[in-house]
Amino acid sequence: MNRQENLERLKSEAFDVCIIGAGASGSGLALDATLRGLKVALIDRGDYSGETSSKSTKLIHGGVRYLEQAFKNLDFGQLKQVRHGLAERKFLLSNGAHLSKPLGILTPVFSYWEGLYYTIGLKMYGWFAKNDKLPAARWLSRKEMFLVSPDIHPSAHSAVMYFDGQLDDARYALTLAQTAHQQGVATANYVELTDFKKDADGKISGAFLKNTIEGETFEIKSKLFINCTGPFSDHLRILANPEDENRIKPSKGVHIVIPKKYFGGEKALLIPKTKDGRLIFVIPFKSHILIGTTDTPYDNLKEEPMLTKFEIEYLLETANRYLKAIPKPEEITAGYGGIRPLISAKRKSPKDTKTLLRDHEVEIDEKSGLISLLGGKWTTYRLMAQDTCDAICRILNNDNPCKTTDFKLIGCQTEFSIKKPEDLKLESFKHLKGNYGDQTAVILKIIEKEPELKEKIHIDFPFIKAEVKYVCEYEMAESLRDFFARRTRWEILNWDACLASLDTVANIMSDTLDWSDERKNKEISDYRAILEKFKKSTTQN
Template structure:
């Protein structure tokens, strides 16, 4: 992806559809539209998936909680949610197998009745899923459950096993964006829409400012599609100040614990909490993510961060399910995201539907894709582009269901052995490259032939090598150190201290590739390390951690 070339395209071309927001729904819509042959622009005021789409629980699922609510309340809308989610589960994995895979999940229960209740519910979950490739769940005796997940509490009666999907959300959104670019879309990050130009009240241009240079241009398009998630109301009101708000933002956070917390590849579902929600403890790389919370969030100008009471809530929730209780000192990082819940008459955010809606404002012409969740991003995009095609009076059927994303086609993890044989890289590095870049891993490794120094690990504890940073700058439009460490790698999510320590090395590699001045390089390092130190302090973690993060 060539940022400068695409920026010039934004100025020179007239597009059928300009999509604002490059998270899951925006990137998915851009790919869908480009594959249908529409002329497409995709812009985001920050990095691709820089907000909600990179801060999920990393699950691809139908929604066990939605199924329970659907049955208890005879709610067909929630049952439809589950059915759509389970149908899309296999498509998400099929189209990017390097970034998504089935995940085994255990639900510890503390009585025979509780076990039977969960078994019936999860059997129904499997039934709705139909004959897909996911293994079927079953009820395990305590000894069987402990064999699979040895850190579970001995107080449990038994456990129910079922399967959902797990994925790398930020890189999945990036793969959608990259695929849209290769299908012909003009894709540019760090471009903010600050206004619209109109003819007879209808949107004809978007006033867009490059957040890196300050340059402002007008983007011409027939249809403007708002895919900004929890920030959708801001764009809606920019297009038409008379509209009523439709989004009720909800904050969800996760804490990050050491892998030893579970000592297992099996995740844990905690089916009931003191406030009626569900919480997951999920192995992800060499860490365990525990979340999430669900609370109203009002200040959309502030990045959602982990706070002390949220750390306490998640620790208290997970402790009864584990033999060795995690402590605050075990928390190594955390992250928060904002859900784009659609306003309804329901009383609280945990009961709001996360289904989606395509809204057309006839007064301005703006299309807005509202609500939804990661698992059903493709259906959301399909609905939005179907509607855009109607407005363009040029309908074309969608083609995304069987379209491999960048890195996905022909993927086989065992190809890491060929990578190792050809490039003489360590085993863990080769496996990491395959899981991160799929069939593009060889393009990353090839850089080490040109510059052997790029084959060196940045730190012994992780498989990251310098060649990746160069590839991410050249091919994945990384333009800040946070783009690399938070999203193209997921290190910021899992270890704030190590992220801070690697920041100068990443900055040095980017500075050489992007011809940064020494002032800009230093500014990137200081700003990011300061941000990480702030995260540590705001979460109420130890002063020792805060000092390490600052260094």
């Protein structure tokens, strides 16, 4: 994905659809639309997956909580969502196989009756997943439980294990965009839609885009504009039609990241009930453990949500009953906050975001012609894209069917068996295959030409120097944060190690992207300031 070439295409070509926002929703839609033969543009004002889509719990699931609520409240809407999620689970697991995997999740119980309740519930959850190869839920004895997951609290009676999926969310969304580009989409990051051009009746006839790196503004020509801006959707909806009302009720969710030694094994943990009636997951993710999430209303969409001291204490206190030992707050190595794009529904207590449905809606504004894809969740991105693309195709008289159910993404399009070069560390080789799939071969070619780039960047992490060059040349990484936060997931694993590696990464990016010294130094100081701000936030309420 060469940014300059794509910018030229955005300026000079005329498109059927221009998709605004390259998170899970926008990137998923771009792939669906191009596979149906439409001419597609995809832009994001930040990086690919720079907002909510890189900050999720990373579960591919129907949602066990929704199933419980569906039965308790006889709410068939919730049941439908569980079924949608479970039906989509298998597509995500097979189409981006190098970035996703089945995940065993243990629910510790503290009595026989509790065990029976969760066994019945989780077995039913499995029954809703049709044609799925994931193992059925199973009640483990106390001994089995400790064999599988040695760090569960000794007071637990036993545990019920069930299976869902896990994905590397940021890389999955980036790979969707990359695959869409491979199939013909013109796309660039750091391009913001700043205004619409409208005719006398208020119908959108074009839009103005700003390249936020180089600063230029230009017009894009497209028959339709699709708003896939997640939690930020209301801004574009109102810009398109000022008479419209807000539909999104943003909600903040945070995760803390702790060292692996506190929760060994491969399986995750479901804490089924917190003191405020939620559920929390403890999940192995790469070399660390994520604990989350929270759910609180969030209004300040201009500020990146950050992890606070209070949230750390809440999550650690919740984990305390379930884990043998928990870290001290100062042992947290990283954390992150995201904003859920919940659709507001008329409810008795609109302040309580936990009661809002996680569903999606394709909204067509008759006056302006703007189409907005609202709400949804990561797991159902493909279905959301299909529904939106069906609506687009009805308008554009295109009757090509959706092709995304079994379309493989870049990284797992070919059967591959790549041999580890003798002088490359095994942990780095494994990491490359997990992160880049069959594209690892391209990184190995870089190492062949420049053997010094096989070196690790930091002694405690598997990331190597050649990756920096690769993500600049092939994955449109434009800033230090693109590399640390999204091309690799280093930023959500360990802030101190990122800080220690800034100069090394900046030097390689600077050489590859031809940065001036001024640009390089600014990149280092800007990103250092962000990391320092995250660290400071954990000591404040």
